[in-house]
Amino acid sequence: MTATPRVIVVGAGAAGLAAAWRLATAGADVTVLERGARAGGRLAGEVRDGFTSEPGAQVLSSSDRSLCRLLEGAGLEDELLVLRSGGVGLVEAGFVHELHGSSPAALLRRPGVGLRAAARSVRLGRLVRRFGANLDPAYPERAAPHDDRSLADFARLYFGAGALQGWIGPETTGDCLGDEEETSRVLFLLRYVARRGARPALFRSGAGGFVAKLAGLLDVRTGTEVVQVDADTPGGALVHFREDEVEGTAGADAVVVATPAPLAAELARDVLAPAERDFHAGVTYEPAITLEVTLSDPVSARPLRVRVPHSEGWPIASLALEPGRQGGRVPDGCAVARLVARSDWSRAHLDAPDDAIAKELCRPLQRLFPVTTERTRDVRVARWPLALPRFEVGRYRALARLRRVEADRAAAGRRVWFAGDHLVAPSVEGAVTSGLRAADAAISRLGL
Numbered sequence: 265m266t267a268t269p270r271v272i273v274v275g276a277g278a279a280g281l282a283a284a285w286r287l288a289t290a291g292a293d294v295t296v297l298e299r300g301a302r303a304g305g306r307l308a309g310e311v312r313d314g315f316t317s318e319p320g321a322q323v324l325s326s327s328d329r330s331l332c333r334l335l336e337g338a339g340l341e342d343e344l345l346v347l348r349s350g351g352v353g354l355v356e357a358g359f360v361h362e363l364h365g366s367s368p369a370a371l372l373r374r375p376g377v378g379l380r381a382a383a384r385s386v387r388l389g390r391l392v393r394r395f396g397a398n399l400d401p402a403y404p405e406r407a408a409p410h411d412d413r414s415l416a417d418f419a420r421l422y423f424g425a426g427a428l429q430g431w432i433g434p435e436t437t438g439d440c441l442g443d444e445e446e447t448s449r450v451l452f453l454l455r456y457v458a459r460r461g462a463r464p465a466l467f468r469s470g471a472g473g474f475v476a477k478l479a480g481l482l483d484v485r486t487g488t489e490v491v492q493v494d495a496d497t498p499g500g501a502l503v504h505f506r507e508d509e510v511e512g513t514a515g516a517d518a519v520v521v522a523t524p525a526p527l528a529a530e531l532a533r534d535v536l537a538p539a540e541r542d543f544h545a546g547v548t549y550e551p552a553i554t555l556e557v558t559l560s561d562p563v564s565a566r567p568l569r570v571r572v573p574h575s576e577g578w579p580i581a582s583l584a585l586e587p588g589r590q591g592g593r594v595p596d597g598c599a600v601a602r603l604v605a606r607s608d609w610s611r612a613h614l615d616a617p618d619d620a621i622a623k624e625l626c627r628p629l630q631r632l633f634p635v636t637t638e639r640t641r642d643v644r645v646a647r648w649p650l651a652l653p654r655f656e657v658g659r660y661r662a663l664a665r666l667r668r669v670e671a672d673r674a675a676a677g678r679r680v681w682f683a684g685d686h687l688v689a690p691s692v693e694g695a696v697t698s699g700l701r702a703a704d705a706a707i708s709r710l711g712l
């Protein structure tokens with residue numbers, strides 16, 4: 265190995281950038297290879313007419329520990345804007361009901377929850393205490409012993425049907441996390457543990473602003489598509505890539521593959537054990553279509569996030585309203601509404617024309633906030649075929665098996681690690697955690 269270990273990170277999404285930052289600060293010579301024209305992956309934003317376009321709502325949390333560690337370490341802590349006055353709402357029978365947390369008293373005020381489910385909600389705290397150390401959001405594989413029920417079964421069994429409909433269901437499907445009949449209860453438990461008592465947060469200058477600043481601290485080569493990762497001897501790896509239609513190969517002491525799972529299975533097919541290949545190839549994703557509506561006047565004085573339960577029969581799962589602020593990502597005096605379509609609706613409309621999508625998705629916005637009809641300045645449709653990885657029942661047990669095989673492979677000398685939100689949680693925090701974990705494992709192997 266050379267004096268300064270050389271590391272290649274494949275993919276400049278949140279996971280890859282976090283891994284690259286951690287490795288670079290530990291002293292490695294790191295290059296990030298990104299096939300897209302810009303860094304950011306699912307976070308890549310775009311600035312147009314003074315507005316920063318965002319993929320989805322990009323709602324973060326003041327308790328996102330890995331993200332805070334990354335921001336502080338990189339001197340970007342100002343990028344996290346914790347909302348002191350943001351509201352959260354739920355649509356019931358076509359109207360927005362503001363939510364005030366999930367204490368039994370607050371749940372009782374939620375539409376459809378009922379006295380029995382609200383009273384039983386205290387069981388959640390007890391269950392979380394009982395499952396204790398297994399519920400660490402940074403190490404989701406430790407929760408494998410509890411990965412035996414769907415969220416819907418769990419909600420009905422412990423809290424009653426009202427809790428599923430008015431509380432637990434919208435909190436997961438409203439975030440596009442998949443069907444509650446298939447999603448593992450572990451996803452809900454880990455999110456509950458991670459976000460207890462936390463405030464919602466946003467990227468102050470938008471996800472795109474954050475990505476640009478972080479990528480600016482690193483050596484990122486955009487427009488470079490990695491086609492294969494091979495093991496090299498002794499103890500290194502070879503990366504084959506294509507840049508401007510020219511093919512090349514680079515050697516490295518270590519490689520972090522930080523692409524979505526199916527791409528990782530394909531790229532690293534020759535270094536993965538069969539069980540690992542099956543894991544990566546078996547990850548499925550919820551698609552999403554998002555609509556960003558720029559408004560000439562604010563609709564609400566403070567940011568508002570509204571979840572829409574499936575029972576409303578609307579095409580959207582959530583919408584977020586953000587009024588402009590001086591120096592913020594939305595100009596003062598204006599506002600942006602960001603709508604995320606339900607995953608089943610998105611799947612059925614991925615090939616539909618933009619104007620048809622915009623018309624359908626604008627309807628719920630105009631119904632909830634009629635003034636938006638005349639204040640709409642611009643609409644932008646974005647399609648995300650692989651928006652969020654699913655964590656269905658059994659995925660956490662598979663993750664635990666994957667981590668064991670990975671540890672065996674690393675002990676046998678493999679110098680390739682993997683990162684991405686599919687390995688921790690379907691969020692920016694999950695992606696960053698996976699990147700830091702992959703980097704920490706590589707750092708310890710490289711003796712940095």
Ligand SMILES: Cc1cc2nc3c(=O)[nH]c(=O)nc-3n(C[C@H](O)[C@H](O)[C@H](O)COP(=O)(O)OP(=O)(O)OC[C@H]3O[C@@H](n4cnc5c(N)ncnc54)[C@H](O)[C@@H]3O)c2cc1C
Nearest residue numbers: 275277278279299305306320322323490684685691692695
């Ligand atoms: C519509 C939408 C709304 C969302 N809302 C939220 C939210 O409110 N809060 C939240 O926390 N999270 C949200 N997320 C999730 C969050 O954006 C993702 O979890 C996170 O960005 C995933 O990061 P990643 O690095 O794992 O993957 P990606 O961002 O997908 O990065 C992978 C990168 O690898 C690159 N790549 C792939 N193949 C190759 C190759 N062969 N060679 C080189 N490069 C390659 C890709 O171009 C990409 O840049 C949302 C996502 C979407 C789509």
